[in-house]
């Protein structure tokens with residue numbers, strides 16, 4: 001087959017979308033609008049599989065920012081009733097009122113493969129080392145189905161929107177598991193990242209000593225629920241260990257926060273700690289786990305080693321992307337954040353806790369592997385500040401680029417939820433109400449001019465430093 005034939009044949013192929021979360025389904029909607037055919041692989045047995053695991057958590061951004069425009073255009077003719085745009089949905093409502101109706105639309109339903117895990121992505125007939133004619137080759141996507149069978153699919157492009165939920169950061173120092181961590185997890189002492197402690201998982205936590213390690217939105221939600229449980233279930237004890245020494249960063253902006261729900265979360269958490277319902281250990285670096293009848297968690301502190309004897313441990317240390325499935329692709333990632341190289345410095349959590357991000361699309365997200373993109377939560381690598389609205393704009397631009405509409409691909413624009421409070425690790429803090437459009441250079445350069453999304457758990461071991469000028 002000539003190279004020209006190969007290219008023509010490749011352009012007839014579908015575009016693989018890995019993961020049917022909100023950004024994966026939005027990708028499919030944009031591809032469909034552009035006349036391209038998506039082929040969606042979802043490892044869960046239904047759409048929104050990751051969100052279902054935190055369905056009991058309320059989002060901090062209102063519906064207005066959680067619905068992708070192309071998806072809305074697909075939904076509207078079906079008689080779909082749009083939720084009240086100003087209300088904050090729970091995770092399960094996002095799935096039931098938005099993702100499930102979207103997945104039921106014929107154009108999506110017919111190309112959606114659930115219980116289908118992508119185990120590898122490569123180029124047909126070529127490993128990573130082969131260059132000649134590489135761009136003309138279709139991608140090969142290897143998929144494992146529930147019966148254990150592996151099937152190879154040929155596609156013209158791949159958009160990986162598989163999120164980071166299945167890869168929590170380890171609890172030990174230096175980004176590594178602490179000695180004994182794997183054994184503690186295997187013995188059932190370490191739970192998933194956001195258990196439903198007052199609902200479905202209540203019996204597991206009632207009357208136990210529970211330790212939460214990590215900070216951010218996930219930790220705050222879990223600790224508040226544990227505080228409530230402790231009030232109603234005698235014998236329940238709650239401890240909280242964080243690496244940092246600065247407690248002010250743990251509670252957010254309180255009354256100054258432009259997102260009232262987030263401000264209240266921090267204020268209530270502070271109250272629980274100050275009233276002694278939660279025992280807080282700051283400057284705590286987890287160094288060892290010992291598994292027995294209970295779990296011994298040892299940490300280094302400025303006052304020497306401390307060992308906590310607990311029944312259960314809930315990790316809230318953030319997530320990292322699964323890059324293993326992409327091993328045969330030529331990626332260009334920021335060495336610290338594991339996001340596409342150009343995006344990395346804009347979202348590096350060591351310098352950008354306020355989530356400053358300019359609008360960006362196909363160009364910023366491109367890799368040397370032409371036709372491959374990371375989008376959604378996974379495009380943020382280890383950075384915890386991703387917002388759905390950002391992902392929806394990413395995939396609008398990628399679909400336009402794949403359809404050959406470079407002008408539309410380059411015309412990026414982003415409106416994010418207004419928050420108004422953000423801090424930087426450089427000691428700065430902004431508390432003025434902010435503009436919501438984040439498409440301009442000015443916005444990109446200013447902490448105060450950009451919204452500050454809630455961190456979903458602080459990643460560990462990011463003490464890497466970064467050369468160059470810091471802008472916020």
Ligand SMILES: Cc1cc2nc3c(=O)[nH]c(=O)nc-3n(C[C@H](O)[C@H](O)[C@H](O)COP(=O)(O)OP(=O)(O)OC[C@H]3O[C@@H](n4cnc5c(N)ncnc54)[C@H](O)[C@@H]3O)c2cc1C
Pocket residue numbers: 018019020021022023024041042043044047048049050051054057058059060061116117118119161162163164165166194218325375376377378386387388389391456
């Ligand atoms: C508790 C919590 C609250 C949040 N609140 C907000 C909020 O209020 N506002 C906001 O804008 N953002 C919020 N976020 C951040 C972010 O928007 C969500 O994490 C969102 O779910 C990301 O969407 P996604 O489609 O990129 O990834 P996900 O929703 O994680 O979807 C990825 C999908 O890929 C599937 N998958 C994974 N690996 C594979 C594989 N190998 N093969 C096939 N399928 C695979 C998964 O099963 C999953 O269904 C929140 C996140 C968390 C954890």
